[in-house]
Amino acid sequence: xxKRPRTLNTLIALALCxxxxxxxxxxxxxxxxxxxxxxxxxxxxxxxxxEDELPDSEFTRIAHLNYHxxxxxxxxxxxxxxxxxxxxxxxxxxxxxxxxxxxxxSMLNETLIFNVSAVAIVFEE
Amino acid sequence: MLSKKLKIVSISLTTILLAxxxxxxxxxxxxxxxxxxxxxxxxxxxxxxVVVEELAYSVDELQIASxxxxxxxxxxxxxxxxxxxxxxxxxxxxxxxxSGGEILKINFKIIDENNTEITVATKKTxxxxxxxxxxxxxxxxxxxxxLSEKE
Numbered sequence: 001x002x003k004r005p006r007t008l009n010t011l012i013a014l015a016l017c018x019x020x021x022x023x024x025x026x027x028x029x030x031x032x033x034x035x036x037x038x039x040x041x042x043x044x045x046x047x048x049x050x051e052d053e054l055p056d057s058e059f060t061r062i063a064h065l066n067y068h069x070x071x072x073x074x075x076x077x078x079x080x081x082x083x084x085x086x087x088x089x090x091x092x093x094x095x096x097x098x099x100x101x102x103x104x105x106s107m108l109n110e111t112l113i114f115n116v117s118a119v120a121i122v123f124e125e
Numbered sequence: 126m127l128s129k130k131l132k133i134v135s136i137s138l139t140t141i142l143l144a145x146x147x148x149x150x151x152x153x154x155x156x157x158x159x160x161x162x163x164x165x166x167x168x169x170x171x172x173x174x175v176v177v178e179e180l181a182y183s184v185d186e187l188q189i190a191s192x193x194x195x196x197x198x199x200x201x202x203x204x205x206x207x208x209x210x211x212x213x214x215x216x217x218x219x220x221x222x223x224s225g226g227e228i229l230k231i232n233f234k235i236i237d238e239n240n241t242e243i244t245v246a247t248k249k250t251x252x253x254x255x256x257x258x259x260x261x262x263x264x265x266x267x268x269x270x271x272l273s274e275k276e
Contacts, residue, residue, distance in 0.1 A: 025217045029196040033189060064189070066196040070217050070224055104197065109256050111217070111224040115197050 024071040026078070030089045030120070034062040038094025038122060047087040048097040055097060055123070063093040063120040070111050079103075082116040095120035174259035175246040182272055184208065184233045184241045190275075191231050191243075194267040198260055200229055208233045214260075216253045226253040229260060243268070 041047075048055075067082040067089075082103075090098050098118040106113045168175040180187065184207065191210055195202060200212035209232055214225040227247050234242040245265045249257040 025215070027199065027201065027215070029201075031192055064193055064196075066193070068196065068199045070199055072223075108224050108258055111256065113199065115199075117193065117197055 024069065026067065026069040026081070026085075028085050028089060029066045029068070030063050030093055032063050032093065033119075034060060036062070038062060040094055041091040043091065045091055047090045047095065049083065049087070049101065049118075050097060050099045051101045054099055055121075058124040059097070059099075059121040060124060061099075061119050061121055062095060063090075065089045065093075065098065065118045065120055067116045069114045070108075071114070072110050072112070078114050079116070082114075086116065086118050090118075090120045093120050094122065096123045097121050169259070172249045173246065174261040175244065176261045176265050177242065177244045178265060179236060179240060179242045180269070180272070181240055183239055184235050186272060186275075187233055187241050187243055187268070190268045190271040193271050194264050195229065195231075197267065198264065199225065208235075214257075223253050224256040226250045227257050227260060229264065231264075 065086050067078075067085045069078045069082070071078070086098055086101075098120055101116065101118045104113075104115045166177050182190075188207070188210070192202060192205075195210065195212045199214050201215060202210060202212045204211040210230070212229045212231075214227045214229070216225045217223050227249055230244075230246045230248075232244040232246075234244070236242055243265070245261040245268075247259045247261045247264070249259065
């Protein structure tokens with residue numbers, strides 16, 4: 001049986017690893033929808049997530065948050081990372097909680113597109 | 126024999142990376158998307174798609190919804206003016222074709238206080254052309270969905 005040279009095998013494996021590692025890209029975006037500036041919250045501040053319902057107390061929407069990931073074949077699902085990232089963005093804009101979480105998933109050729117958006121809010125005193 | 130095989134592998138890998146848009150040619154950023162005039166509602170070629178529609182929303186409402194819709198499809202907003210948004214989907218490397226590289230432009234024309242004409246244009250660029258999509262129609266639908274959900 002004809003054996004493939006070791007150098008060639010190594011080269012193919014290396015190319016495959018580089019290619020697959022480069023096939024996941026994520027980006028986060030947030031933009032204000034309220035003119036006021038709110039102080040950034042510390043990392044220890046726990047952002048409450050209202051996935052399916054709205055909070056009982058009065059609130060104001062202050063920013064739109066978005067987490068977008070495009071990946072090919074393998075790679076983490078991205079949902080955990082998405083929520084962690086949304087909470088991080090929420091703290092940065094000075095929010096108390098996030099509401100209206102919306103998840104979408106679509107395909108473009110070989111690429112899986114996964115998007116999570118939410119609205120950052122502050123509770124009115 | 127070995128060097129011939131290595132040469133073939135090296136050529137194949139270069140081809141895959143170029144197709145995936147791993148490199149961006151200098152002219153990629155200079156691509157222009159010129160929306161059509163307000164009379165036409167749709168214009169489509171292989172590289173460009175423009176859709177125009179009058180919506181019963183103010184320009185401010187449309188601005189916010191447009192930005193939401195753009196980031197949701199992975200765009201990075203490059204320019205932002207009261208009547209104009211320009212965005213680009215960054216190039217991404219894939220196993221075969223990759224994705225991204227499209228340039229999207231949105232124009233707003235105020236009809237009156239509560240009515241605005243919106244023009245959405247997508248243009249494919251050279252880098253990663255195979256993995257690109259004309260997003261105009263889908264983007265306009267997403268904008269309308271976002272606006273209707275807020276009502």
